[in-house]
Amino acid sequence: MIKIAILGCGTVGGGVFKLIKQNAYDIKMRTGKEVEVKWVLEKDIDKALECGVAKEQISQNIDEIVQDPEVQIIIELIGGLNFAYDSIIKAIKFGKNIVTANKDLIAVKGEDIFALAKENGVDVKFEASVGGAIPIIGAMQNVLCANKYSDIVGILNGTTNYILTQMTEQGISYDLALQQAAKLGYAEANPSSDVEGTDAARKISILASIAFNSRCTLNDVYQEGITQISEKDITLANKLGYQIKLIAMAKERDNKIILFVRPAFVKNDHPLASVNDVFNAIFLKCDAADNIMLYGRGAGELPTASSVVGDIMSICTNITHKTTGTYGLNCYLQKEVLTIDQLYSSFCLRLRVLDQPNVLAGIASELGKRGVSIASVIQSPVDSTMASLTIITHETKEQDLQKAIAILKEKEYVKKANIFMCLD
Structure with missing residues (x-):
């Protein structure tokens, strides 16, 4: 049996708890280990209880969790930067393997985290940090790892894609489309991280680090949002045979990288032009596999939980075979990042x-x-x-x-x- 702890019981944390319970038999048969949630870190006890967590599983003390010798995997689903970072660093020092969906953490603090994990011989998995249920990180690090990538082009934010889709299909203004997104729960009370491009910028920096084997951070990404897009812009794009999408792109030419997030005219026959509503997609240009696009739900309780639990199962297999700590985010090159x-x-x-x-x-x-x-x-x-x-x-x-x-x-x-x- 492998015992785990979940930090945070919000939308994704609750989904992870449910999915582990729901698919317990298959998880055991596929990994050879039964997975048991020993702890759930959550300040709001009622929230955890509503997700089906037993009272004795709930803790409000991070030290109690990271110092528990029975816990082998800690799943960080708190979000944010400082507390999440401090918790992960503590956990790694106590020999815990880590799963996180925290794109902020990987984009800003990833270098320190992966170095410490390697030093302590533990895994850090982060599939859910980009693309929700889309298995883009696993695909790039494993199945496609023999390739060199020249371009990564993605629609990486569901909120902005929903807004632009509604502006296109209904002919409505940005403000009205944003109101609709908020009403449906697709936009936060403060949507600035989404609509100004920061969320997508974090994600493309992670994918670029994997693709180009060179550390890329949020500060390397040029970003523009969609707040200035008008109905006239949408109409013009459609008239010319394009769709307006918030595009995140990483390009490498001659060992030099350009990273950006910006609204773009996407030709109607491009695969990304038909990606609508809250869906995400990532289009890869590879030297051997040629062009590949992965598409799916980029957020949500169970879509994101799917990737998190997949990472948990991968670590369980590594624990069984005593191979943890052998693979993280290996940025062994230092490439110049060009301005936009x-x-x-x-x-x-x-x-x-x-x-x-x-x-x-x-x-x-x-x-x-x-x-x-x-x-x-x-x-x-x-x-x-x-x-x-x-x-x-x-x-x-x-x-x-x-x-x-x-x-x-x-x-x-x-x-x-x-x-x-x-x-x-």
Whole structure:
């Protein structure tokens, strides 16, 4: 028998407790060990009792749990940074194996945690930190580990994907779509981490660390959110054959990495364009396996619990075979992380300009001076004096495009300019 402790009995913690109980026989037969929850750390005793936890299993003392010699695996589902980090460090020092769903912890403190785990010969598993039920980390570290990755492109946040889906399908504003998301429980009371791109940024930094064998942190990720997306942006994208998605991307070229989260125009025939509502997906470009996409529920009680319990079972097998501590997050290279202006991509440039002769020629001239090639142009009247220009570029360096835009904004005939990256 392997005894475990669950730290936190919220949505995911309660789901883990239920799933272990529900599938106890299969867990035992697949791992060769019976798994017993000895402790659940929870301040709200009533909450734990409602999940079916017995009163004698509930503790409010982290030291009691980490110092218990019978406990071999600790599952951290508290969230946040400081207390979770301190608890995990204590547990590792007492020889406990760790399972966590805490993306903040892995993205910010992962290096320290994995180093200490290696020193103490214990496992740290974190499948549920990215993508909920989607087995992306296990796939990258195991089945696909013979590959080199060039691109990881993902829709990694269900809240923002739901909002953008509703804006597209219902033609409603960002504010109204956010209200709907909150009403359905898809958005937190303070949704800033989701809608400003921070949640997805943490996740892409974790995937990049795995893919490129080089430590990437939250600070390495350029991020933009979706708060400025309007109904007009959605309409334009659809007219041009695109969907607007909040894209998290990690690219490696010549041993240099670019990481970002930003709204992008995703071509309708791209696999990510059809990922809607609260679903997540990750698209990988590999040198041997070619293109692969994993898709599923990125959050929720049982979807996330599925990944957590899978990690528990993996550690149980390692304990049985005495192979814990042999694999973590092995970042054995140090690669340069480039700033976002070094990105090469095609872009959609939107301009509001005076509707008069030679304006388009002047814009094309300024773009051409900086090597920005135009693929297509659409001009639409706004009123009797103003026009809207939509320019799709060929692949170009973002730095060159931004320099051209800065010059154009100084022109009397350009009243407004903004860009979207295009994902074809």
